[in-house]
Structure formats: C-alpha cells, structure tokens
Amino acid sequence: MVFLAAAISSLFASSAWAQQSTDTASTTPAAATPGKRSEQIETVTVTAQKRKEDASKVPLSISVMTGEDLVGRHITDVGDITRSIPNISNSGASGTGAGLSNIEIRGVSSAAGSATVGMYMDDVSLTTRNLYSLGSAEPKLFDLDRIEVLRGPQGTLYGASSMGGTIKFITNQPNLNERENNVYSEVSSTKGGGTNYTANGVFNFPLIKDELALRIGLQKGRDSGYIDQVSPTTGKVVASGINSQDSSVARLALKWVPMTGLVITPSVFYQDVKSDDIDASYTDLPKNQTNKIVREPGKDRLLVPSLTVNYDLGSADLVSVSSYFKRNFDRTQDGTVVNSSYIGSLITTPPGLGDLVSGLPSAVYLNNEIKQFSQEIRVASKPYDPKGGSPITWLGGVYYSNLFTTVVDNEPVFGINQAFNAAGVNIADPSQLGSAFPGDNSYFSARHYHTTQKAVFGEASYYFSPALQATVGARYLRASDSLVRDGDFFFAGGPQHSEASSDFKAFTPKFAISWQVDPNNTLYATAAQGFRLGGQNRAIPTSVCAADFHNLNLSEAPLSFGPDKLWSYEVGSKSRLMGNRLSVNLAAFYIDWNKLQQDITLPGCGFDFETNVGKAKSYGAEVEIKAKPTANLLLSFSGGYTNATLASDVPSLGAKSGDQIQGVPKYNASLAATYNFSITEDTYGFARAGVHWVGSSHGSLIHTDPDYVRPSYSTVDASVGATFGSWEVSLFAKNLLNNDKVIQRPNVQSVSEGYRLRPLTVGLSLSGKL
Structure with missing residues (x-):
C-alpha cells in the first residue's frame, strides 16, 4: 500500500504544495461547474455516526459515493456498487435479479437468520431477515445526495444485523x-437484448421562503431482457429477452421550519419493480438460454413513509x-424438476403414469410481505469546540421496532388430478400418492414471523486534547421473535400447525481512539x-425427511x-x-x-432448517486513494482483500476448519479516471x-457443487461527453469488453443456473436544469 501511495505521490513531484486542511463540503460534479476547476479533492460530509x-x-472505514458519482459513472444497482467499493459483495438469494441479492461486507456472510448488513434509507431501516424467497x-439510485458504506459492526448506533456493516442511501x-x-x-441498447431507457425529473418548490419547501421526484425505466427461452x-427459441x-x-418530501x-x-x-423473469440461464445450454417450462416473473413494491423532526x-x-x-x-x-419429477418417480402403476406426471409443469408461487413500524429518538451534544467548552461530546437515544414478515408458498403441479383421473386411479389412495391435491396443489405453507x-x-467521546479523543459506546437491546406456521398437502405431510417464540x-x-496527527492526517x-437475533424454524415432517434426520443424528429439526x-x-x-x-x-x-x-439443507426431501454451527474468522484490509495531478484530472483507486474462513469443523454442513465462507471474494478493486477539458469558450468536455476486478470465491461448501468455485472476473466501463450551459450529454458503455464469463452457478429448485454480467x-x- 505504501508503494502504491508513493507512486501516485510522484505525479506531484514537479510542484511543491503546502499541506492544508479544508472544511468545505461539495457535492457538485466537475462537469456541472465548467470554467475554473478546483485543484483540490472535495471534502464530503457524512452522517455515519x-x-x-x-x-x-x-x-471507521467508510466509503462514500455522491449522487453525482452515481450519475456520472452510470452506477444503477447494487451489483455496480459492490464492484466499485472495497470488501462488499452480493450473492443471489434464489435467483438473480431485482430484490434477490444478499449483501455481505468484510466476509460476514450468511444466508440464514437475520441479515448481516444493515440497509437504511436516510434514518429508516430497510433491513430484513434472510429468506430463501427474497x-x-x-x-433505485434516484435523487440521492450520497451512499455511505460503513464497514465493520455498527451495532451501537444501528442495532442488530449490522454485523458486517451498514449501507445508507441518503436522499436529497x-x-x-x-x-x-x-x-x-x-436510452441504450444491450447486446443480445434490446432497448433500455430511464427518464426522471426532480422538482423543488420553495412554497414559503426560508420556511416551507416541497420536493417531488418521479422516475420511469425499462431494462431489456437478454435471456432467451427455448x-x-x-x-428453438420460443421467447426472446424474457428477463426484461x-x-x-416516486418520492415526495416536505420541509417545514415553523x-x-x-x-x-x-x-x-x-417503488414498483416488475421483472418478467430472472437474470439466469441454464448452464447445460448455449449462452444466455433457458429451457424452463414455467416462467419466473416477480413484482417487488416498496413503500417508505417517514416523519423526521429536528x-x-x-x-x-434532538432528532425524532x-x-x-x-x-x-x-x-x-419453476418447480417442475423438484416437484413433478420427484412425484413422478414415486408412481409405479399404472404403466406410463409416472412418466406423464414427471413432465407436468409445476410452479412455486411465493408471496412475501414485510411491514415494520419503527421509532427512534436521540439527543446529541453540539460538536466539540477546540477553542473552549466541554471536552466531552455525547449522543444517546431509544429505539423501538415492530416487524411482521409473512411468506406464503403454494406449489401446484398443473394437470396432476386430470392425469390420475384419466388413468382411472384415485390420487389419494394409499397405494398411490395417499394425498389429495386440491386445485392441483402439492404444497402449501404460510409462515408468519413477528x-x-x-x-x-449511546456514545460518549472525551477529548484529551483537540487532536486526541477516545470514544465508548454501547447498546442494550431486548427483543422477541415468534413464528406461526401452517402447512398442508402432499409435501407437508398433511395439515400442520406449529408455533414457537423466543426472547433475546x-x-x-x-x-475507539482517534489521533489527529496534524490537520491532514488521522490515525x-x-x-x-x-450481534444478530436468533429465530424460529418451521416444523419439518419427519415422515418425509426421516432418512435425512438419521444421517445428521437428529430425530427432528x-x-x-x-x-x-x-x-x-x-x-x-x-x-x-x-x-x-x-x-x-x-x-x-x-x-x-x-x-x-447457517442453513442446513436436507437433500433427500428438499427441506431445510436454520441452526447455530461453529466459528469463523475474517481478516483483511482496504485502501482508497484519490489524486488530482491537475485541476482537470481525477484519478482514484480502491481495493479490498478478505480472507474469511470457518474456524471449526461443521459436520452438518460437510465443512472443515479452514473452508472459505460462501459468497466472499478474496479481493475486489476498482481503478477510475476522469479528465475534463475545454472545447469552446462555453462548452466543456x-x-x-x-x-473493476472481483476475485474468486466459493458459492458452496461442497466441493462437488458446480458453484463451489466462482471465478474471478473483470469489467470495464467508459463514457465521454460535454456540458453546454446547464445541459450535459454523455455517450457511455458498460461492460465495454462484453465479459460473458459465468460468475455464479447456484443450484435453484434442483436446476443448475448460470449468472453472467x-x-x-x-x-x-x-x-439538465430547466
């Protein structure tokens, strides 16, 4: 790291610049301020603490991307963010596409229990538990002042689930x-896909000067699909671009200063996002093709109202x-393989019926609903004044949240009753499947978490001197978690009802200790x-999963x-x-x-449960460097290295001490440059x-799993453009070299899928500005 910093420093050797500090914060992009440009790197104000x-x-280790960075670099989603910021990554939960990613920071990765990264819009928590279904x-990265990525546990100020860190979307x-x-x-075009577009408008109205203002933002967008269904x-192709x-x-905010x-x-x-299918192809087919029988659309809606009082x-x-x-x-x-094929394998008579059922289409309908009310009240002292006043600064508060999470799962095998009726046998006969399939449904489950x-x-800091401070903080939390679950039909083993609850x-x-060596250097x-809360499991039918339980030396889950x-x-x-x-x-x-x-999968019956297993350790480093050799050139480099491994054997996962934790790249890095120049007296280019480079990782603990090794990959983005008056035009390319490497190969519903950029x-x- 020292050599890298020294190499960049050498760019400045021709001039002798006195070190100086700066207090001003700027969120104005260089392209929007033509003419004389600042020779200094802008200072950004954050609210991480x-x-x-x-x-x-x-x-603390914190990365900031301003709204202008997001627009100028055409960063549009979580995937772009994880490739641009050190030691943050994402893995598909049960498919890939909008609303299906689990985010990890510094190797703290788990697909079970509560989330390991806190997600916030301003001061509103969007954090949810890890679920298979979402x-x-x-x-959407729309009308944002900045994104703050806080690495490391943030439990004192942000509570449970911010184990690996916290991501904050700060709105204008x-x-x-x-x-x-x-x-x-x-407007853009995707190779092998079609036309994409995004259009938005943000309007700010001072209704009463210095007292009342209204801000309204609207955005509409479409991304074309590039996966073909065959x-x-x-x-033969039966539908093109199915993953559009x-x-x-829409965002509305009112500021009132009475x-x-x-x-x-x-x-x-x-926000309303409608996906026509997931961004996954099948690995046994040509690139970007799938031969699924049942399409996999999704509709994801977010509603976040809030009231903030300062x-x-x-x-x-005081802040409420x-x-x-x-x-x-x-x-x-598409549940055809895991449902229809399995059921068909159980049917031995009459001849041909099993093969017929095996080919019937089956869907897995997942309906997820999350509702949370939260209230936080905090009081913070004024900032430390080195010219006088108290050497102690402090912040204290209280927090309450009430969260309801519901997952409803219905899995029909279309035409199964008709197939049995045509064969002249009773599907519910004990010599057959021994279960009714009302409305062709093979499984029903409703899970209600509360x-x-x-x-x-609170946190308190003591300033031994203007340059040296120590901070102590703590959070005391009491929580309760309950699960009421109802299940029925064939795969549930008949009607089931279970309830469980726990208190935590x-x-x-x-x-923390901080030493400002001089106005420009801080150690x-x-x-x-x-900390993460514990939780509850659904009851799993022992009649269906007896063999799996026996292999794990369990009588039940x-x-x-x-x-x-x-x-x-x-x-x-x-x-x-x-x-x-x-x-x-x-x-x-x-x-x-x-x-x-961790999540324990029962391979014989297809169920899973969550439990506590073993220990892990993670270590690594991050570096972020920005340089302005001239007023018109900005260079930046960021990179992170993480080594996250299990620290004990976990027989139930088939894992040993030293195995890599899933979904954590060894490294990621990003190198970027922006150059501004004059075209005419009032036009600037x-x-x-x-x-961006992302290192290799493991998607599974099982060495024979196709997703065990996820390869390293890279991608290149570029743009050129000009500003004239209050307008800016840009020609851009993302994934400029068209990298089509398969970067993840998860097994979803017993089908090996492939995810590409x-x-x-x-x-x-x-x-522009009107």
Missing part, C-alpha cells in the same frame, strides 16, 4: 430558498424519526461487537436457533496530502465470529473510464 462530520475525520431491499432534501427543475434521460424438446424489467419510482431551530420533514418513497435544544440537538416500511414481493419459480425490538443506546437480549459495546483504532455474535478489531489512517490533491485511506481488520447462523450496453444520456 448520526451527526454531520467530515468523512476524513470519522474513525433478498435485500434495493431502492427540499431546498427552502431555490426552485429546481432537474431532468435526466438516457423449447426443451426442439431447442420495468420500474417506477420556528427557529425546529425542522419537520415528512416524506414518502414508493429541534435545536440550545446545548444539544417515525417510519413505516412495507415491502410486497410476489414471485414465481419480531419486536426495544433498545437504548444483548449488550453490544464499542471502543484510529476500534473494537466493536456485532430444531424449532429455534440462537443469536450469534462477533468481535471486530480495526486500525486505520486517513490522510490528505500535497495541498489536498492526494487522499489516502487505509484500514486493516480482524473479526472473530461465534455460533454462526469530459472522459471517464473505470476498470449484463452484456455490453451502449447508450446516450442527457441531463
């Missing part, structure tokens, strides 16, 4: 003084955040604990599993050098994780390019 701070002074909520707030009319549009018998996606987003020191901000965010108490600031989060995700999977949390939290409590401390060290915890230790430095033309952020970490929550996409964008 729930107060406004210079990101270069926050004692992934993390993915708000209404402007009380200026009217804004911003528009953006782009006939399973002839191999349509999205609609009196000095009081700011009231109600807002609502709504009040200046004089010596402290009341919020509601609702997500409905309805999707279909989780409540109550917490009190946790105390999660944090310690820090932290130790923090992360456990009805609950406990919490897991980890300790994370981090040291780092943040430097702004050479007159603020070079910034270098370095961090190294070690994580000790106990009682991992720019060129941008970025290269979206093929080469070339487009034109136009943005």
